[in-house]
Amino acid sequence: MLSPIRKGSLVDTAIESLRQNIENGEWPVGTRLPVEAELSEALGISRNTIREAVRVLAHVGMLETRQGDGTYVRASRDAGETLRRITRTRLAEQIEVRIMLETEAARLAAARRTDADLTAMTSALDARAAAGTNLSERIHHDERFHHALVRASHNAALIELYDYFANAVSQTIEQTETSADLPEPSQEDHELLLAAVRRRDAEKAETLSRALLSPSLNALQQGETTP
Numbered sequence: 168m169l170s171p172i173r174k175g176s177l178v179d180t181a182i183e184s185l186r187q188n189i190e191n192g193e194w195p196v197g198t199r200l201p202v203e204a205e206l207s208e209a210l211g212i213s214r215n216t217i218r219e220a221v222r223v224l225a226h227v228g229m230l231e232t233r234q235g236d237g238t239y240v241r242a243s244r245d246a247g248e249t250l251r252r253i254t255r256t257r258l259a260e261q262i263e264v265r266i267m268l269e270t271e272a273a274r275l276a277a278a279r280r281t282d283a284d285l286t287a288m289t290s291a292l293d294a295r296a297a298a299g300t301n302l303s304e305r306i307h308h309d310e311r312f313h314h315a316l317v318r319a320s321h322n323a324a325l326i327e328l329y330d331y332f333a334n335a336v337s338q339t340i341e342q343t344e345t346s347a348d349l350p351e352p353s354q355e356d357h358e359l360l361l362a363a364v365r366r367r368d369a370e371k372a373e374t375l376s377r378a379l380l381s382p383s384l385n386a387l388q389q390g391e392t393t394p
Contacts, residue, residue, distance in 0.1 A: 177212050177213075177216045178216055178219050178220055178223070181210060181212060181216055181217060181219075181220035182220045182223050182224060184210060185200075185206075185220055185221070185224060185230075186224065186229065186245055186248065189224075189229055189240055189243055190243060190244065192243075194240050195240065195243075196240050196241065196242065196243055197239065197240060198239065198240045199236075199237045199238065199239050200221075200230070200237065200238045200239070200240070202237070203217050203218060203221075221238055224245070225238070227245050227246060227247050227248075228241060228242050228245075228246065229241060229242050229243075229244070229245050246331070250331065250334060250335075253332065253334075253335050254334055254335055254338065256335075257387075258338070258339060258342055258387060259384060259387040259388055261335045261336075261338065261339050262339050262343075262380050262383060262384045262387070263384065264332065264335070265332075265335075265336060265339055265380060266376075266377055266380050266381070266384065268317070268325065268328065268329050268332065269313065269316070269317070269329075269376050269379075269380075270373050270376045270377045271320070271325065271373075272316055272317040272319075272320040272322075272325060272329065272376075273316060273360065273363075273364065273369075273372040273373050273375070273376035274369045274370075274372055274373040274376075275319075275320035275321070275322055275325070275369075276316055276317075276319035276320050276364050276372065277363060277364045277366075277367050277368055277369040277371075277372040277373075278367060278369050279319065279320060279321045280319040280364055280365075280367075281319070284315065284318065284319035285319075285361075285364070285365055287311075287315040287318070287319075288312055288315045288316055288319065288361050288364070289361065290311075291308050291309075291311035291312035291315055292308070292312050292354070292357055292358060292361060294308040294311070295308035295309055295311075295312060295354065295357070296354050302344060302345065305344065306337075306340055306341055306344055309340050309344070309357075310333075310336065310337060310340055312357060312361075313336065313340075314329070314330075314333070316360075316364070316376075317329045319364065339380075339383075343380070343383045348386060348390070349382075349383045349386055349387070350382035350383055350386060352379040352380065352383075356375070356378065356379055357379070359375050360372060360375040360376055360379065363375055
């Protein structure tokens with residue numbers, strides 16, 4: 168249930184209060200929200216603040232304002248907030264998700280890749296090798312390779328999901344490249360994966376894709392269980 172908001176960032180707090188009511192099922196998808204006057208009274212803030220909070224949540228797709236009819240719940244999750252929550256999860260959890268997405272992408276890419284896909288992946292890996300000790304460049308081209316690999320799956324839903332997860336992907340690449348405690352996937356490891364995709368060897372591509380990140384995941388999991 169809604170409870171009065173204390174002073175502070177009123178709009179942000181109102182957004183969070185409305186979001187929580189939607190996410191916990193108090194207002195299911197399709198529900199019409201109480202009118203501004205009722206929300207204002209329940210939260211103890213002005214109608215202008217309520218209006219701004221509703222505008223923000225409509226912008227991110229959680230709410231829909233219908234002229235002359237009211238405001239309705241359109242989605243139970245704020246995509247932007249979900250992404251922020253993902254970035255706050257443990258690195259091991261993020262790598263597990265990367266493995267899930269990339270191994271399936273590698274398997275599909277081996278079956279569906281085009282010459283243009285091979286060109287994009289080869290270009291990214293050549294640039295990764297040429298970057299040498301320039302860490303930021305190497306990370307950038309590593310990301311290019313993995314995105315090109317996923318695009319080669321030609322699965323629109325998988326591509327969108329991977330792009331949505333891209334910020335967490337960047338974090339895992341950077342940490343595996345910079346942390347002395349995590350095994351760094353080598354240039355050769357990436358080249359072998361590309362070769363399997365080029366040969367259309369789906370099973371090998373899937374295995375090699377998993378092998379890229381499994382050592383880092385194992386190291387993190389062992390670290391979590393070590394007293």
